Amino acid sequence: MGSDSDLPTMKDAIAVCEEFGIESEVAIVSAHRTPERMVQYAQLAHQRGIKVIIAGAGGAAHLPGMVASLTPLPVIGVPVPTRNLQGVDSLYSILQMPAGIPVATVAIGNAKNAGLLAVQILATHQPELLERVQQYRKTLCESVIAKQAKLDKLGYEQYLQQML
Ligand SMILES: Nc1c(C(=O)O)ncn1[C@@H]1O[C@H](COP(=O)(O)O)[C@@H](O)[C@H]1O
Numbered sequence: 451m452g453s454d455s456d457l458p459t460m461k462d463a464i465a466v467c468e469e470f471g472i473e474s475e476v477a478i479v480s481a482h483r484t485p486e487r488m489v490q491y492a493q494l495a496h497q498r499g500i501k502v503i504i505a506g507a508g509g510a511a512h513l514p515g516m517v518a519s520l521t522p523l524p525v526i527g528v529p530v531p532t533r534n535l536q537g538v539d540s541l542y543s544i545l546q547m548p549a550g551i552p553v554a555t556v557a558i559g560n561a562k563n564a565g566l567l568a569v570q571i572l573a574t575h576q577p578e579l580l581e582r583v584q585q586y587r588k589t590l591c592e593s594v595i596a597k598q599a600k601l602d603k604l605g606y607e608q609y610l611q612q613m614l
Pocket of ligand 1: 480
């Protein structure tokens with residue numbers, strides 16, 4: 451991530467990795483403030499055994515794209531929400547990559563999906579992990595079914611009351 455101020459957003463990606471038992475490292479690397487560190491980090495990542503990079507940044511969010519240009523690894527970009535432009539600036543900065551250097555961009559602030567996407571990339575060659583992804587999806591499905599049952603039982607007005 452570009453700054454420690456991104457951590458409240460990026461912690462959701464870290465949590466997903468932990469949930470799926472994926473080893474991760476958390477680093478503050480900025481294309482603007484620590485350009486040489488960024489080049490070194492991105493160029494050496496694959497040699498250190500890293501498989502996927504999740505890069506989160508806000509505002510003029512050049513970090514994910516620059517990292518992607520320096521590594522052969524897949525890069526997932528997280529547009530961090532910003533005060534003045536609500537993260538639309540981050541989103542556009544990360545999303546509009548030129549053909550040839552892709553960044554898999556998730557929704558503004560959605561580091562959780564970045565974590566899940568990283569897990570799914572790793573799961574393509576790890577059958578046990580793939581099984582856990584399927585189990586996770588099953589849990590998601592069951593939670594929606596449970597909500598529907600509750601909605602049917604209570605009616606929407608009482609359901610809404612309980613939500614507030
Ligand atoms: N977008 C970038 C980059 C970069 O792209 O390299 N480095 C820092 N930043 C962003 O600046 C915002 C404000 O940072 P501070 O809170 O440290 O001032 C953060 O969201 C960070 O990701």
